[in-house]
Amino acid sequence: xxxxxxxxxxxxxxxxxxxxxxxxxxxxxxxxxxxxxxxxxxxxxxxxxxxxxxxxxxxxxxxxxxxxxxxxxxxxxxxxxxxxxxxxxxxxxxxxxxxxxxxxxxxxxxxxxxxxxxxxxxxxxxxxxxxxxxxxxxxxxxxxxxxxxxxxxxxxxxxxxxxxxxxxxxxxxxxxxxxxxxxxxxxxxxxxxxxxxxxxxxxxxxxxxxxxxxxxxxxxxxxxxxxxxxxxxxxxxxxxxxxxxxxxxxxxxxxxxxxxxxxxxxxxxxxxxxxxxxxxxxxxxxxxxxxxxxxxxxxxxxxxxxxxxxxxxxxxxxxxxxxxxxxxxxxxxxxxxxxxxxxxxxxxxxxxxxxxxxxxxxxxxxxxxxxxxxxxxxxxx
Ligand SMILES: Cc1cc2nc3c(=O)[nH]c(=O)nc-3n(C[C@H](O)[C@H](O)[C@H](O)COP(=O)(O)OP(=O)(O)OC[C@H]3O[C@@H](n4cnc5c(N)ncnc54)[C@H](O)[C@@H]3O)c2cc1C
Numbered sequence: 001x002x003x004x005x006x007x008x009x010x011x012x013x014x015x016x017x018x019x020x021x022x023x024x025x026x027x028x029x030x031x032x033x034x035x036x037x038x039x040x041x042x043x044x045x046x047x048x049x050x051x052x053x054x055x056x057x058x059x060x061x062x063x064x065x066x067x068x069x070x071x072x073x074x075x076x077x078x079x080x081x082x083x084x085x086x087x088x089x090x091x092x093x094x095x096x097x098x099x100x101x102x103x104x105x106x107x108x109x110x111x112x113x114x115x116x117x118x119x120x121x122x123x124x125x126x127x128x129x130x131x132x133x134x135x136x137x138x139x140x141x142x143x144x145x146x147x148x149x150x151x152x153x154x155x156x157x158x159x160x161x162x163x164x165x166x167x168x169x170x171x172x173x174x175x176x177x178x179x180x181x182x183x184x185x186x187x188x189x190x191x192x193x194x195x196x197x198x199x200x201x202x203x204x205x206x207x208x209x210x211x212x213x214x215x216x217x218x219x220x221x222x223x224x225x226x227x228x229x230x231x232x233x234x235x236x237x238x239x240x241x242x243x244x245x246x247x248x249x250x251x252x253x254x255x256x257x258x259x260x261x262x263x264x265x266x267x268x269x270x271x272x273x274x275x276x277x278x279x280x281x282x283x284x285x286x287x288x289x290x291x292x293x294x295x296x297x298x299x300x301x302x303x304x305x306x307x308x309x310x311x312x313x314x315x316x317x318x319x320x321x322x323x324x325x326x327x328x329x330x331x332x333x334x335x336x337x338x339x340x341x342x343x344x345x346x347x348x349x350x351x352x353x354x355x356x357x358x359x360x361x362x363x364x365x366x367x368x369x370x371x372x373x374x375x376x377x378x379x380x381x
Contacts, residue, residue, distance in 0.1 A: 024048040025200040027364060030191050032058035033065035034168075034350045035342045036205030037175035038091075038357025039364075044184045046361055051199070055190035058176040059169030062281050064207045064321050067227065069165040069260045069269065070350035071246040073109045074132035075123040075158055078327075080373060081348075082130035084355040085163075091354035092166065099178055103171045107164040107241045107261055110146065112154045114251030123158060135159045148244050150305050154251045165246050165260050168350060193339070201364050205342040208281045208321035210329075218329065219379055220344050222319040224279035226292045229267035229314035230300060230307055239268045239307070248273075249303065257299050267313045268304065270296050273347060279319045286317035320347040328352070330360055330374040340364055341376065 024047035029040040032054035040052040059065050072089060074082040092104050113120045127134045135158075137145065142157040151157070180186055191197065193204070193213055206213055208222035232239045244261035256273040272295060293312070301308040323329055323344030333339035342360050345352070362368035372378065 025365070026198065027051075027201045027203065028053065028191070028197050028199040029203045029205060030054075031205035031207060031209075032176055032186070033063045033172060033205065033207050034353030035207070035345070035356055035360070036203065037172050037179065038353045039203055039205055039342060039360045040184055040357075041175055041179045041182070042357045042361035043364060044179060044182055046365055048361075048365065050179070051185045051187060052176065052179060053187045053189050053191055055188070057188055058186075059172030061286075063169075063172075064281075064319060064345060065172050065350055065353075066169050067316050067318055068168060068266060069263055070168045071109055071248070071258065071260060072104070072163045072166055072351035073111070073160055073246075073248070074127055074130055074163065075109075075111055075134070075160060076126055077119055077122045078373075079126050079130060080371075081352065082126050082132055084352045084359075086130060086132060087355035087358070088352055089163070089354075091358070092171075095174070095178070095354075099174055101170075101174050103167045103174060105164045105167075105241045105263060106162060108159060108161040108245035109163040110142065110160075110245045110247045111158040112149075112151070112247065112249045112251040113156050113158065114153050114253070115155055116253035117155070117250045119250070120156065120158065127158070127160070132160065133162045135161070146245065148238050148304060148306075149247070150303055152302070159245070161245075163246075165241065165263060166351060167263075171350075171353075193336070199338065201338050201340060203340045203342060203360065203364060204333075207343055207345070208279075208319050210321065210341065210343045214333075214341070217334070217376065218341055218343070219324050220329070221322050222279045222281050223322055224276035224284065225271060225318050225320055225347070226276070226288050226296075227269060227271045227316040227318065228288070228293065228296045228312060229262070229269050230310040231267045231313040232262055232307070232310065240265070244268075255299075257296075257303070268300075268307060268310070270300060272296065272299075275320060275322055275347075281319055284317070284319070288315040288317060320345070321349075322346045324379060328356065328374050329376060330356065330363065331370055331376045334376065
């Protein structure tokens with residue numbers, strides 16, 4: 001725990017007209033992705049003197065937060081994620097207004113549930129308990145509401161009309177821009193554990209690189225994930241973000257696809273949520289594989305039959321940064337007193353970033369306890 005400044009002190013600094021962060025603890029945040037960028041900005045606003053560094057830049061093409069879009073949803077089996085998502089969305093909306101930048105598109109999100117889906121009751125309970133607006137539709141109701149989909153083998157659909165998509169790389173860059181505008185220092189450079197850093201605390205928010213940086217301690221594994229964009233018919237608008245929701249397809253027992261509408265005219269985006277093979281985020285070549293392309297094309301034909309002949313217009317290869325239980329890691333390093341670790345988004349971290357950064361900044365400043373649910377110690381049990 002670093003020397004924390006109190007709210008009163010932070011308030012005094014502001015009311016005295018002294019730039020925030022001139023006398024607070026010095027914190028270096030390594031990694032300007034969804035977790036690190038927001039952590040740095042929240043720390044700065046709480047009065048710390050913050051340096052944010054990233055080897056390749058915020059939302060770069062190798063980062064897990066790179067690329068165009070990420071889905072937000074409160075439909076989780078664990079309440080903590082619904083709370084984080086809802087808080088993060090609040091932060092994004094406030095920030096959009098303040099920065100005059102468009103990051104969130106409220107196109108809604110649907111989750112397709114089949115006979116074999118086991119989690120629907122838990123998801124509905126969490127949605128209800130957390131107060132997240134939602135509706136539970138029959139397949140017939142969903143067919144009327146969302147003509148883009150063929151709901152074959154779908155039993156019901158959970159619809160969250162207030163969620164949607166976040167612009168991923170643009171979001172990271174907007175956070176970095178706000179961070180600099182508010183007095184933070186950003187540097188494009190690589191750091192590694194053991195490097196000399198003039199700081200009271202160092203937050204390692206290095207996404208898929210965490211396992212490499214802390215071998216034997218942080219069990220985060222990068223997995224190769226492919227994403228495909230299909231071109232919509234000329235003049236057709238039903239697949240764009242004004243008319244179509246994001247979706248997560250859990251209707252089949254052993255296949256889990258997701259997608260987003262064609263934001264910014266990029267075409268319908270589809271991906272397979274199953275963890276791919278191990279991947280090196282620094283050196284890995286980002287070319288799609290024929291086998292995944294064939295799988296995704298078959299899925300396109302099945303779920304979006306009117307798009308069956310659509311041409312492939314773009315592809316991306318990214319990586320998930322997977323922890324053993326797919327839950328986040330937000331904890332102190334067990335032996336390096338100054339170090340904090342943030343990561344393990346496991347394919348669902350982006351939407352949480354704004355709220356994760358808020359919590360983590362409070363933890364680093366000694367204002368919030370470490371949550372055992374996100375601790376490193378859970379992997380030792
Ligand atoms: C295809 C795909 C689809 C996804 N879909 C969703 C979705 O729909 N919804 C959702 O919420 N999440 C989704 N995710 C997951 C989400 O994007 C990630 O969990 C999240 O972006 C991780 O953010 P991060 O800040 O932990 O990591 P990153 O974004 O990878 O950031 C880490 C940063 O650290 C930097 N760095 C690493 N090592 C060093 C070093 N030594 N020195 C300096 N800098 C360093 C890197 O350059 C990088 O910028 C998806 C991910 C992928 C790949």
